[in-house]
Amino acid sequence: MTDPASDLPPVSPVPSASAGPRTPSDVAAAWHRQAGDSVLLDGFHALKHAVRFGARVRIALTADRAGALALADELAGDVRDTLAELLTEVPHETYAALVPRPHPTAVAALAVRPSRADNLRRLAHTPRTAPVVVLDNPRNLGNAGAVIRLAAGFGATGVVTTGTLDPWHPTVVRGGAGLHFATAVERLTVEELPSGPVFALDPEGEDIRSLELPDDALLAFGSERSGLSAELRARADHLVALPMRPQVSSYNLATSVAMTLYHWSATSGSPSSATGRATGGAPGGAPV
């Protein structure tokens, strides 16, 4: 499978730790200057993932540099040196004043959002080697974040949302654990969806166990409230059901995506990257 981060520009860390002493107020001022159009990476794991998948980090702070680097030694040897270069230590009050909700790891960073043009190019690129996940008018920010994390884990080409939810909302980014940088995440209309056969998930569809989902599929899921929209249904080539005993109405959106991506990976798609920790073969060569 193509490494989704392979055509991103290289990481260009702000040389915070090596640039000599900076006062907490200098650091806070730099943070405020950059915060407006940046993606907030909340916590050690979000920063670790973003760096692994090629994010350009503008500034990274911690109230506990030794603790963060100990975590890096334990969990992220592949990016440990980059994190050491990026992270500037500030007093806890400075850190806590800059983030909406302090994270237990006391790490936060600001990264450049990938360009929409690049993401659209990735989504449109054919032949596609892994499906695009489409969330049709999702309502729950936590679900959207969980789906982006799943898509990254399975090496999906991208996650497209329709409707009003912003898939780059800070709460979605928090739920995605920094993995927005490992897959192409954009909001589009149904008419703008990339080409490819649409397999739309609906309890009334054909049993997924009788189907193979092709690598170029668009796997579409309905909204938590009302399921698939009429527009999406009109664009669908197949309606697909997940097995469910009678009297249960539906599964949660993110768990439906998990089952469907698992079915794709087990039956047709076999992203070399989705073998996970055991082989260390995730995109970028590191565990997701």
Ligand SMILES: C[S@@+](CC[C@H](N)C(=O)[O-])C[C@H]1O[C@@H](n2cnc3c(N)ncnc32)[C@H](O)[C@@H]1O
């Ligand atoms: C929480 S469900 C939506 C429930 C909604 N009240 C409805 O009327 O469909 C969110 C989405 O998950 C997917 N889903 C949930 N359970 C499913 C099942 N058993 N088979 C196929 N898709 C399912 C569908 O795409 C559905 O639109």
